[in-house]
Amino acid sequence: MVREFPHSGLPVDGLLRRAAQRHPQGAAVRTATRTLRFAELDAYADRIAGWLGATGHTRPAARVGVANILHPDFAAAYHGVIRAGATAVLINPLTTPQGLRHVLATAQVEIALVPSATAFQINTIRRELPSLRAVVVTGAPDSALPEGAVPLRAALDGAPPWPGGPAPDPDGVACVQFTTGTTGTPKGVLLSHRNLVANAWQTALAHGLSADSITLNHLPLYHVMHLNSALYAGACQVLCQDPDPVASLTAATRARATHYYGLPARLHALAADERLARGVPPGLRLSAVLSGGTALRPQAARTLEQRLGVPVIQGYGMAELSPLTHCQRPAHYRSGTVGTVVAGTECRLVDLTTGRPLGPGSTGEIQVRGPQLMAGYLGEGPTPTDADGWFATGDVGCADHEGNLRLVDRLTDVxxxxxxxxxxxxxxxxxxxxxxxxxxxxxxxxxxxxxxxxxxxxxxxxxxxxxxxxxxxxxxxxxxxxxxxxxxxxxxxxxxxxxxxxxxxxxxxxxxxxxxxxxxxxxxxxxxxxxxxxxxxxxxxxxxxxxxxxxxxxxx
The missing domain is CATH 3.30.300.30 (ANL, C-terminal domain)
Structure with a gap:
């Protein structure tokens, strides 16, 4: 197994710094109304780091919540927080007030950078969050503000420039990401610099990203995996904020996108949309549609492949694994599977009762190990692995002789x-x-x-x-x-x-x-x-x- 990888000592925010040095005038993040070049995004992250430094949030124990909205503010805020030496806590802006309370209280978040709607929700539970010192509103500059909140741009006005700081420990925690909670109370997953940089490299390789790639993110949230892998490759990211599935194809055509990222729920809607049956926008140049998070129905995948004329690629992973461990490859994929392991990763299947390793074709629990494996759970100590470093995913699957993994189900669902x-x-x-x-x-x-x-x-x-x-x-x-x-x-x-x-x-x-x-x-x-x-x-x-x-x- 490859335990070292290119740039293994690079901090997470170094992905952005490196991209800005290599492609300063290249488009980093684009929306329908705005484009940030790599140098501009890097400078934006510096401003946020400088502001956090002025407020005293430059220590790893300082936890700053960042809502992963599909907006350039998230890309800058996420890397700015980590650059300042603080720990970024990802906040799902689509969650309930109860979910917000759990994340903010469990992680003891001190500053929350969130969109306006989330800021209003936080205000209803503010008395239950003694660690929270400030709420800063990101996103649209003209958003309504709840009492006590300030817009991000106002917070940055007059902030001193970021003077730089000591290089972080590659194995130090950079980010806390909570699990979805579908099988229990959401847990805070501790992801180190090494975990996240490794997975950026692994994802870029698996998806075939390069500086010539243009990715279109048709997602309700901005996923760190897509952000960091594009920065690693120097690829342009187009954020499609219109939920209409056919509008996303039009946006992909206009952007000349090469990679399309979508959740299964939206891809199911796209496959069933009568407008798609009438034809795709002329000039669409996608090389692949990529899906993850939940299972994509085989019939929907077949429909999209036939109508778009490109492979529909599926991957597998989880928050504890930064998240990607398996992925089909655009040039080589097998229908019904989630592909083979990404670079530097090992996978095995074990018997559900005895834990004995199984051969190809057998069904068992999926276990993995690799540099993307988390540092542990918040408040629960080191990562739970066996003596040889294998992490039990709680998922059931089987693999063929080439290592293509087919998911069967969650261990708790079968x-x-x-x-x-x-x-x-x-x-x-x-x-x-x-x-x-x-x-x-x-x-x-x-x-x-x-x-x-x-x-x-x-x-x-x-x-x-x-x-x-x-x-x-x-x-x-x-x-x-x-x-x-x-x-x-x-x-x-x-x-x-x-x-x-x-x-x-x-x-x-x-x-x-x-x-x-x-x-x-x-x-x-x-x-x-x-x-x-x-x-x-x-x-x-x-x-x-x-x-x-x-x-x-x-x-x-």
Whole structure:
């Protein structure tokens, strides 16, 4: 394994400094109304570092929250905070007030650089944040200000220039990024300079970025991985703030973008958009569409590849891994996988029960090690690894002889039917191929004989002949719904193994998801478990539609 890598001693803000020295007049960050060149972005970060120095926030223990909005202010603020010697704490501006309270209080944030809407939310919980000294509003200069907040540009007026400081320890913490919390309370992940610079190098190599690349970020948030990898390569970043998926293709065409970054939820919408079926904007020159965060449905990926004429690349990682560990390559990728490991990284699969390493083709828990592995969790000590440095991801997968990894599911999401592992995500992929299914979620219904049975909550597509959608408990009363659910389950079961076939379906209004599109499966499982435990907790009494899976079989 490669433990050293190019520029391994470089601090995170050195990525920006290096890019400014190599490409001072090159476009670093562009929006529809503004362009910052590398030298300008570097000078902007210097101003923020100088202001923080004047306020006494030049020590690693000083934690400064930065909301990762899709705006040039984030790029400058993130690197300015780290340049000043403080620790940047990433704040998700789309989270709830409760989520904000958790992040700001747990990390003991002293200054928060956030957009106006987030600043107003913080004001409602300000009394619960004794460490917070100031709220500074980033983004649009004419944004409304809550009481006590100041705009970033006003804060920088009159701030002394950044005089420079001592070189940070490469293994010192540069950033705290919280996990999404879909499997429990969000944890603060401690990422060192070495972690982040390593992953910038790894991502740039995997995505094929160079100084000639132009990346279009069609994301609700500005991800540090995209920021740092583009700086490492000297690539231009175009921030598309319009959520309309087809508008993002127009923006990509105008920018002459080579790489398109999108979340699966938005790519699903793009694949289903009738406007895309009529043709793509003339002059589109993308070399790849890149997706991550959650699984991209195979049918959506195929549709985008056919209509855009470029590979749709998927990757894998997590906050604890800075985040990227696996990625398909634009010139060599295998459908249905997330590719092979990025440079300097090792991966193995181990038996879910014994922890014994498994060979190619076997299903087990994914374990990795590499220079991007976090320094630890906030308040919990060093990184939890085994004696050989392997980190258990909590995800289940399998790999072929070439190392292409196929994700099965989260370890906490899979369940067993007669000792066979059932992957809810796999069943959802099969269901999603049915044109009558707008969305779906799969989970386990407790069963004393087999351990668990497959339950599927299905959002029927408009115009399926069922009339308006109702609550799950009233699903059986929707005209035509039961027949449609029967047909959907029957079609899916023809493609599923005996142990993973759908036993029960239920019509849903919507699938519960987080703001970035991840299914809140644990909440669904808890509800099913509670319903099954009720005195009359049989599927027939709870609005579910039972489905036989073999001729003559009758459940309940």
């Amino acid at each position: 369940f067993t039917y007669d000792n066979e592992i059932v992957s809810p995500s796999h069943v959802e992929q099969i269901l999603a191929d049915d044109p009558r299914v707008a969305d779906c979620v799969v989970a386990d219904w407790p069963d004393p004989q087999h351990g668990a049975l497959v339950w599927a909550g299905i959002v029927l597509r408009s115009g399926t002949g069922t009339g308006p959608q109702h609550t799950p408990a009233g699903a059986a009363r929707i005209p035509g719904a039961t027949g449609v659910l029967d047909a959907i389950a029957g079609r899916a079961n023809e493609r599923l193994g005996p142990f993973e076939r759908i036993r029960f379906t239920e019509a849903l209004d919507r699938v519960p998801r987080t703001r970035i599109g991840k299914t809140e499966r644990q909440a669904v499982r808890q509800e099913l478990k509670a319903r099954a435990a009720q005195p009359c907790g049989t599927p027939d009494s709870t609005g579910l539609r039972p489905h036989p899976t073999t001729p003559g079989e009758r459940r309940w």
